[in-house]
Amino acid sequence: MSKNTYVMLIAIMTACGGLLFGYDVGVISGALLFLGKKFSLTDQGQEVVTSAVLVGSFLGALGAGWYTRRFGGRSANMLAGAIFVVGAFASAASGSAETLTMSRLLVGFGIGITAVAAPLYVAEIAPPDRRGMMITLYQLFITIGIMISYMVDLAAAPHWRVMFGLGAVPGVVLAVGMSFMPSSPRWLASRGRMAEAKKVLDRTLEPAMAESALRDIQADIDSQRSQSHWWLAFRSRAARRALIITTTLAVLQQFIGINAIIYYAPRIFQKAGFADAKAALWATLVVGLVNVIATFITIGMVDKSGRRTLLIWGLTGMVTSLGILGIAFKQFDHAEKQKISLNTSAAPTVAASPSANASADVASPQDLPSTPEGSETLAWLTLVCVVVYIACFAFSMGPLVWVLIGEMFPLQARCTGNAIACGGNYFANFIVGATFLSMLSAFGASNTFLLFASVAMITLLFVLFFLPETAGRTLEEIERDLGEVTPSGQHPVR
Numbered sequence: 001m002s003k004n005t006y007v008m009l010i011a012i013m014t015a016c017g018g019l020l021f022g023y024d025v026g027v028i029s030g031a032l033l034f035l036g037k038k039f040s041l042t043d044q045g046q047e048v049v050t051s052a053v054l055v056g057s058f059l060g061a062l063g064a065g066w067y068t069r070r071f072g073g074r075s076a077n078m079l080a081g082a083i084f085v086v087g088a089f090a091s092a093a094s095g096s097a098e099t100l101t102m103s104r105l106l107v108g109f110g111i112g113i114t115a116v117a118a119p120l121y122v123a124e125i126a127p128p129d130r131r132g133m134m135i136t137l138y139q140l141f142i143t144i145g146i147m148i149s150y151m152v153d154l155a156a157a158p159h160w161r162v163m164f165g166l167g168a169v170p171g172v173v174l175a176v177g178m179s180f181m182p183s184s185p186r187w188l189a190s191r192g193r194m195a196e197a198k199k200v201l202d203r204t205l206e207p208a209m210a211e212s213a214l215r216d217i218q219a220d221i222d223s224q225r226s227q228s229h230w231w232l233a234f235r236s237r238a239a240r241r242a243l244i245i246t247t248t249l250a251v252l253q254q255f256i257g258i259n260a261i262i263y264y265a266p267r268i269f270q271k272a273g274f275a276d277a278k279a280a281l282w283a284t285l286v287v288g289l290v291n292v293i294a295t296f297i298t299i300g301m302v303d304k305s306g307r308r309t310l311l312i313w314g315l316t317g318m319v320t321s322l323g324i325l326g327i328a329f330k331q332f333d334h335a336e337k338q339k340i341s342l343n344t345s346a347a348p349t350v351a352a353s354p355s356a357n358a359s360a361d362v363a364s365p366q367d368l369p370s371t372p373e374g375s376e377t378l379a380w381l382t383l384v385c386v387v388v389y390i391a392c393f394a395f396s397m398g399p400l401v402w403v404l405i406g407e408m409f410p411l412q413a414r415c416t417g418n419a420i421a422c423g424g425n426y427f428a429n430f431i432v433g434a435t436f437l438s439m440l441s442a443f444g445a446s447n448t449f450l451l452f453a454s455v456a457m458i459t460l461l462f463v464l465f466f467l468p469e470t471a472g473r474t475l476e477e478i479e480r481d482l483g484e485v486t487p488s489g490q491h492p493v494r
């Protein structure tokens, strides 16, 4: 097998972790339709089952820092696959809402571990000129996982046990497949196993590059040997900068609203005017497909045009599409308010009861001053804006956050740093998932989208001013770049 094929195989195998992540993000929306009835779940009960995965992922990501540092990325990925298989079967066999919640927590734990271990492991094995593309495969598999779960939801309904049980398949592939993969050379070297590290480098890199990589890794280890505790690694300027940049971007990745769209797309489309549930589901499937296809742009460009260029273009597109959505929904929110006040004045005695909302929903269109539940124009405008937003996310913030988390940390700070950044990502994911619907009803759709647009703008400014280019540099060169200060006291942006 050629070196290129071998490294590619490693990257694809590791990316199966992304498949687990994506599958479980998507599968719950379809399963909930039937679980709600089976276990008589209230809205809150459904929220608990849904967010159990995210809480588990947060805990898994934090624990993965210690585990990966001690046992390496290969072992962490195998463990994650095994945990996921157990969790998938336990979810499928659940007899009560409590056991289901615990099983989902376990699944989340496995996902959190791969989110830390997969990008880190691939970054340590990939050659510098293809590292961005190879870590992006992880994101590609997340998007494919989401698509597959939408399809399984459609095909397997109403059998929710099948939906959960099928998640074990990528878990088995990950656990078994990784056992045939090598350990990362940087981890081996950090454990003093230099001969084995050299062997892996010889199998994955061209001879001259393997020699210099080994020298760089050795020098890196020597310079950090005096640090007796992992937290001392964060005394270095490079580690601190990496931690601030990656954690900020990982949190902002969620606060620009991506999962509000992924989780609630059908509801947004219905609100905009695709009244028929089927039309809304088809529109959602389009979103899933665009998410997959646009990730290929990054695969083709990330190592040539660089991380910054893709992020700057993608974020500009997101600010614009979210801004247009915000303005378009202004008129709708206004009509909605008038609709509610018309209904309230017509039937004041029922205004405070839950059925008041239902009666507002069936108000006859002639009562309303302008658009009823959305309009055809708003529906199509929303679809176009959401598609542009998803495409821009998929070639920028989606993959690049994982690429940067994988490649920016110096060796000693790598596992802990990855764990903190990934933990931040899941925590923010949890907050958005838990608050989006309340935000919609408290502030209206327009203001919610405008809020996401402002966060995207802040992210764009952050990238412009604080993110150095890392494309084509070795991990050791990135560490040197991050540690450098120019005479004016500014960090260089390459």
Ligand code: BGC
Binding pocket: 025, 139, 142, 143, 253, 258, 259, 262, 291, 397, 398, 399, 425, 429
């Ligand atoms: C994000 C996920 C999101 C997915 C969508 C990932 O990069 O971390 O939260 O669901 O992209 O494709």
